[in-house]
Amino acid sequence: MPEDRDWEAYKVPPTRTPVSERITSVPNPVNIFQTVFNYVVDAPVTFVREWIERQQAKNRYYYYHQKFRRVPDVSECLEGDYLCFFEAEAQWRRDRLVDQEIVEIIRERVGACKQREGPNQFQNCAKEVELLAQVTKAYQDRYGDLGVHGNARTCLMKQKHRMMEERKAQANASE
Numbered sequence: 209m210p211e212d213r214d215w216e217a218y219k220v221p222p223t224r225t226p227v228s229e230r231i232t233s234v235p236n237p238v239n240i241f242q243t244v245f246n247y248v249v250d251a252p253v254t255f256v257r258e259w260i261e262r263q264q265a266k267n268r269y270y271y272y273h274q275k276f277r278r279v280p281d282v283s284e285c286l287e288g289d290y291l292c293f294f295e296a297e298a299q300w301r302r303d304r305l306v307d308q309e310i311v312e313i314i315r316e317r318v319g320a321c322k323q324r325e326g327p328n329q330f331q332n333c334a335k336e337v338e339l340l341a342q343v344t345k346a347y348q349d350r351y352g353d354l355g356v357h358g359n360a361r362t363c364l365m366k367q368k369h370r371m372m373e374e375r376k377a378q379a380n381a382s383e
Contacts, residue, residue, distance in 0.1 A: 282297070
């Protein structure tokens with residue numbers, strides 16, 4: 209291998225890319241369009257967006273933690289107070305959905321316990337099965353036989369009739 213290299217045959221590339229020089233004095237229309245777009249469209253939109261985000265950061269609203277105030281029951285509403293009837297009905301529907309979810313959660317727990325325990329499910333899942341029986345009985349006592357179109361008033365009447373039957377049975381038992 210020769211000691212002296214021919215540097216002209218194997219030139220080293222330049223270390224920096226040369227900057228192209230402008231040939232014309234007319235400004236680039238792309239740069240003008242970008243500048244106009246930034247000042248006319250982008251800057252106002254960015255300003256409004258940042259202002260809205262600052263306002264939302266001040267008062268956060270978590271839709272999944274909505275808490276409703278308790279309103280009087282249908283039995284406590286005055287005659288002709290339709291707003292009270294509406295609020296009581298909405299509260300009753302929310303309560304019914306909550307009770308349905310409670311029953312469903314307990315049912316899922318019982319199913320998971322039975323799956324986990326296998327043949328020993330009758331011994332080890334007895335508390336969960338008993339809790340499910342209590343919860344479903346309470347749900348059936350309150351909402352059973354109302355059907356799909358049940359409302360707060362029919363539920364109240366059902367509970368009133370059940371209480372009257374219990375008092376009548378208690379009175380017959382004491383005689």
